[in-house]
Amino acid sequence: MPTSAGERPMRADARRNYERLLAEAKGAFLEHGVDVPLEDVARRAGVGIGTLYRHFPTRLALQEAVYRDQVDSLVAKAYELDEALPPGEALAAWMRSFVESAAARRGLMQTLKAVIDKHSEVFARCHDEIREAVGLVLARAQEAGTVRPDVTVSDVLRLNHALSVATEHAPQDTGRLLSFLLDGLRSQS
Amino acid sequence: MPTSAGERPMRADARRNYERLLAEAKGAFLEHGVDVPLEDVARRAGVGIGTLYRHFPTRLALQEAVYRDQVDSLVAKAYELDEALPPGEALAAWMRSFVESAAARRGLMQTLKAVIDKHSEVFARCHDEIREAVGLVLARAQEAGTVRPDVTVSDVLRLNHALSVATEHAPQDTGRLLSFLLDGLRSQS
DNA sequence: TGCGAAACGGAGGATACCTCCGTATCTTTT
DNA sequence: AAAAGATACGGAGGTATCCTCCGTTTCGCA
Structure with missing residues (x-):
């Protein structure tokens, strides 16, 4: 759910990045297993590693x-x-x-x-x-x-x-x- | 089995280290899970990390x-x-x-x-x-x-x-x- | 258009992996 | 018992990944 729970809707760029990260993570997990480096996932999604960690802290x-x-x-x-x-x-x-x-x-x-x-x-x-x-x-x-x-x-x-x-x-x-x-x-x- | 398969027996110190590593690994796995840092296992066993890797390459x-x-x-x-x-x-x-x-x-x-x-x-x-x-x-x-x-x-x-x-x-x-x-x-x- | 809030990005410190090789220890030989 | 040779030790350090922090950029609202 790409909206912060119960609060105001996410900013457009944040939402876009969230969704791209999710999609790329899914692909990366399937291709390389769930231990794939998170930096790879971020790169595939075209965002910085910091952005990945903001959306998914762990x-x-x-x-x-x-x-x-x-x-x-x-x-x-x-x-x-x-x-x-x-x-x-x-x-x-x-x-x-x-x-x-x-x-x-x-x-x-x-x-x-x-x-x-x-x-x-x-x-x-x-x-x-x-x-x-x-x-x-x-x-x-x-x-x-x-x-x-x-x-x-x-x-x-x-x-x-x-x-x-x-x-x-x-x-x-x-x-x-x-x-x-x-x-x-x-x-x- | 602390003897090199079929070959001459291990040197005394090697055998001792092998056994200590095995014992400590068992304990460390139980206490902290199988993802415990191997450096910790080596330290617990009182040997260098190189020794651990020689006996157990992975x-x-x-x-x-x-x-x-x-x-x-x-x-x-x-x-x-x-x-x-x-x-x-x-x-x-x-x-x-x-x-x-x-x-x-x-x-x-x-x-x-x-x-x-x-x-x-x-x-x-x-x-x-x-x-x-x-x-x-x-x-x-x-x-x-x-x-x-x-x-x-x-x-x-x-x-x-x-x-x-x-x-x-x-x-x-x-x-x-x-x-x-x-x-x-x-x-x- | 301008301003404040929100989000971005990636440098860099920390941790863990694993190799490499100089040093230390053991075993065998004489 | 001493020396030589074989074997094993240890940990420094290069590499990879993690994850945080904060200066910069983008967005949304007025």
């Missing part, structure tokens, strides 16, 4: 911002699948798409974890949004009987993350492992 | 060496549980102990992953040992019918790792998530 702040886009699209996906599929199938489909999209974003899963563990404010917002979306899909799956009732939203998110990390460099195994996991979530033991 | 090499100890004890644990428990239960017990011990070693799970992905030689040795141990336990569980036959050793290791990373900072959820996972490995769908 590396994690920049990673969070990039990450936020992905959360948004996962949230949208959850609602979309909820409408498109029968209640018993949407959760599995969403988890599949989560894990697949994670595979394309190298290193960002570790960032996600760092963010989760840090209880950051940025994450808190994403957190609520994604919990709400996944909560909806999960509840329907449980009503439909395809997921046992004692599974929580946190469980789903955590397991998704776990699987993403594990198969980051072994995408061919992702499907099998996810299906084991889904079986586990289904069975009433 | 950070990963040092992490691998520390990690190796843990693999050894997990391998031992697998054989131990195989003897102590009925065949259907040893695998679950081993996975439980893996995940629990991982929780105590912050950051090292990420190292494990880096090592796995790198196909390093050091890992290759550990790899064989642990695959053999887990393979034994897994095969018995499959014979006993508590694990479906299409689960592989890689699956078990990968899932273990995933869970360890995911619950590194949420140990209270570890048990539940693992039990979901085990249910998934058991059910024939």
Whole structure:
């Protein structure tokens, strides 16, 4: 969100730079991993390093911002699948798409974890949004009987993350492992 | 292993320094994470930075060496549980102990992953040992019918790792998530 | 158009990495 | 036991990246 929270709108140049930085950071992270020198990101965006640090005081702040886009699209996906599929199938489909999209974003899963563990404010917002979306899909799956009732939203998110990390460099195994996991979530033991 | 592979034994001072470095690295990783400055490790061990780099040319090499100890004890644990428990239960017990011990070693799970992905030689040795141990336990569980036959050793290791990373900072959820996972490995769908 | 606020940029101090080579220590030989 | 040769040590210093600080520039409002 390129406006200072609740205050007057950003100046035009500031907003422009913020957006260019975000876009270039996303590209740079994908190309060179999340440890790419921040000076490179600044150069790609055509701004000074000082400007980068003003907008994103830490590396994690920049990673969070990039990450936020992905959360948004996962949230949208959850609602979309909820409408498109029968209640018993949407959760599995969403988890599949989560894990697949994670595979394309190298290193960002570790960032996600760092963010989760840090209880950051940025994450808190994403957190609520994604919990709400996944909560909806999960509840329907449980009503439909395809997921046992004692599974929580946190469980789903955590397991998704776990699987993403594990198969980051072994995408061919992702499907099998996810299906084991889904079986586990289904069975009433 | 503080002897140069297959060649003449290390000089006494070299061996001493190697061992001190390893011990201090283990401590420093636990206290400050695996990103602790290597100069600190060298200082703690009472050697120069050059000595550290001679024994461990990269950070990963040092992490691998520390990690190796843990693999050894997990391998031992697998054989131990195989003897102590009925065949259907040893695998679950081993996975439980893996995940629990991982929780105590912050950051090292990420190292494990880096090592796995790198196909390093050091890992290759550990790899064989642990695959053999887990393979034994897994095969018995499959014979006993508590694990479906299409689960592989890689699956078990990968899932273990995933869970360890995911619950590194949420140990209270570890048990539940693992039990979901085990249910998934058991059910024939 | 002019002025104050906001943002920019990059120099530079600090930290960490890692190599290189003169010095010190150990081991073997006589 | 002493010397020679092999091996290992240590840390100075070049390089890379981080991140702050502040003089300069740009923007927006009146």
